[in-house]
Amino acid sequence: MTTTPAAPRWQRRAEARPEEVLQAALAAFAERGYAATSLDEVARRAGITKGTLYLYFPNKAELFKAVVRNALVSNLSDARQRAASHSGSSWSLLAGLLREFTHRIVLSPLSAIPKLVIAEAGNFPDIAGFYFNEVVMPARQLLQGILQRGIAQGEFRPLDLDHIWRVVIAPLLLAILWQHSFKPYDPVPLDVERHLASHLDLLRHGLLLPQVSALQEAP
Amino acid sequence: MTTTPAAPRWQRRAEARPEEVLQAALAAFAERGYAATSLDEVARRAGITKGTLYLYFPNKAELFKAVVRNALVSNLSDARQRAASHSGSSWSLLAGLLREFTHRIVLSPLSAIPKLVIAEAGNFPDIAGFYFNEVVMPARQLLQGILQRGIAQGEFRPLDLDHIWRVVIAPLLLAILWQHSFKPYDPVPLDVERHLASHLDLLRHGLLLPQVSALQEAP
DNA sequence: AGTAAATAACCAACCAGTCAGTTATTTACT
DNA sequence: AGTAAATAACTGACTGGTTGGTTATTTACT
Numbered sequence: 060m061t062t063t064p065a066a067p068r069w070q071r072r073a074e075a076r077p078e079e080v081l082q083a084a085l086a087a088f089a090e091r092g093y094a095a096t097s098l099d100e101v102a103r104r105a106g107i108t109k110g111t112l113y114l115y116f117p118n119k120a121e122l123f124k125a126v127v128r129n130a131l132v133s134n135l136s137d138a139r140q141r142a143a144s145h146s147g148s149s150w151s152l153l154a155g156l157l158r159e160f161t162h163r164i165v166l167s168p169l170s171a172i173p174k175l176v177i178a179e180a181g182n183f184p185d186i187a188g189f190y191f192n193e194v195v196m197p198a199r200q201l202l203q204g205i206l207q208r209g210i211a212q213g214e215f216r217p218l219d220l221d222h223i224w225r226v227v228i229a230p231l232l233l234a235i236l237w238q239h240s241f242k243p244y245d246p247v248p249l250d251v252e253r254h255l256a257s258h259l260d261l262l263r264h265g266l267l268l269p270q271v272s273a274l275q276e277a278p
Numbered sequence: 279m280t281t282t283p284a285a286p287r288w289q290r291r292a293e294a295r296p297e298e299v300l301q302a303a304l305a306a307f308a309e310r311g312y313a314a315t316s317l318d319e320v321a322r323r324a325g326i327t328k329g330t331l332y333l334y335f336p337n338k339a340e341l342f343k344a345v346v347r348n349a350l351v352s353n354l355s356d357a358r359q360r361a362a363s364h365s366g367s368s369w370s371l372l373a374g375l376l377r378e379f380t381h382r383i384v385l386s387p388l389s390a391i392p393k394l395v396i397a398e399a400g401n402f403p404d405i406a407g408f409y410f411n412e413v414v415m416p417a418r419q420l421l422q423g424i425l426q427r428g429i430a431q432g433e434f435r436p437l438d439l440d441h442i443w444r445v446v447i448a449p450l451l452l453a454i455l456w457q458h459s460f461k462p463y464d465p466v467p468l469d470v471e472r473h474l475a476s477h478l479d480l481l482r483h484g485l486l487l488p489q490v491s492a493l494q495e496a497p
Numbered sequence: 498a499g500t501a502a503a504t505a506a507c508c509a510a511c512c513a514g515t516c517a518g519t520t521a522t523t524t525a526c527t
Numbered sequence: 528a529g530t531a532a533a534t535a536a537c538t539g540a541c542t543g544g545t546t547g548g549t550t551a552t553t554t555a556c557t
Contacts, residue, residue: 287504316546
């Protein structure tokens with residue numbers, strides 16, 4: 060009686076593990092939140108055990124930070140570069156950026172991250188601080204820069220630069236939270252594309268000077 | 279040697295306990311979120327012990343639901359009645375409503391509740407469903423009614439009624455979440471009054487027909 | 498005295514983090 | 528090429544601490 064050559068119980072895949080753990084952690088955190096997600100669960104989803112997980116990440120908070128970095132920070136520096144080298148109107152830059160943000164974050168699994176950070180900020184100050192410094196601050200600077208340029212060039216009305224930028228991105232945040240918190244209960248599910256269209260329509264009429272607005276029907 | 283007549287170590291106050299527990303629980307949940315708040319902590323804040331807490335609420339989830347219900351019920355039908363009996367322009371009604379919402383919710387401890395519901399929706403589906411039906415649906419109907427009236431009367435531009443209402447309230451939601459999640463990290467703290475002013479300014483230019491807007495500088 | 502209200506000690510379950518031991522893979526040597 | 532030794536990856540059981548929930552007992556009030 061010969062034994063079939065048993066497949067190994069596990070394989071060494073040190074290269075692939077970290078990325079797989081990050082994927083698994085994002086999915087798990089997104090479903091249940093940070094506090095409610097156990098590392099056993101994350102390990103299970105990644106096809107390893109908890110001990111292995113600790114070979115790659117020193118603790119739960121650092122794992123979470125790594126998830127955020129991996130998912131968002133790269134995306135953001137991307138946008139800044141595109142903004143710097145933009146040559147068209149400020150409005151087309153702003154609208155393009157909001158569109159791209161919608162497609163690359165709101166409509167992707169990445170949207171779980173802002174929701175998570177907001178939900179758990181109270182309990183994990185260093186995560187909240189990290190996110191604020193690494194994500195919110197750059198985003199603010201990017202938006203304020205565009206708006207300021209638009210005002211200076213006589214494209215936008217005079218605006219309160221310290222506050223308008225939050226009003227401008229608020230509908231994106233709402234869309235993210237809606238999808239994660241209310242989607243199952245909404246009888247008229249949110250159509251993100253039409254939400255974005257309404258948002259841009261409001262901004263175009265609300266930000267641009269009237270004479271400029273009239274020139275730019277549907278940029 | 280006489281012993282001074284010792285004050286009783288505790289008193290029987292069955293009437294007052296539930297309300298006091300609800301207050302304590304709201305404060306505790308608001309600070310630390312649902313999962314991270316221990317019932318010992320809630321009891322401590324309410325000036326009782328955990329065992330007593332269980333005399334009045336069957337478990338943690340029901341306590342949480344009771345907090346949400348209790349905090350919302352008073353504020354619920356109020357706004358709808360005022361809207362129904364309004365006689366001025368749609369814009370003044372809308373702006374007034376957003377102002378009142380800002381002062382009565384965003385700037386009050388009640389703002390903890392939307393934040394909590396959004397944060398915990400994934401883990402507590404029946405709470406999320408309850409909140410959606412009792413709070414979100416009425417708010418939607420109220421806003422859509424006002425916007426529809428404004429369009430019909432030639433005050434607002436034609437708008438996508440299914441989507442614009444979310445864009446309109448998004449900045450209020452952002453203000454709530456900002457205060458609860460990012461306040462400690464923001465070097466330029468959010469001035470809610472100026473945030474509201476920026477918001478209303480954008481809406482006035484973005485929603486109203488140009489000729490109407492020109493008539494209504496600062497309503 | 499009788500009982501409702503409240504306490505305090507208790508249990509069972511869960512989980513982040515640790516570590517001694519096991520196994521797959523690579524390296525060094527013949 | 529073959530294989531023994533060394534290494535790196537991985538496992539799984541365990542620990543210490545916490546917390547939701549229970550209950551035997553004490554206390555205040557009628």
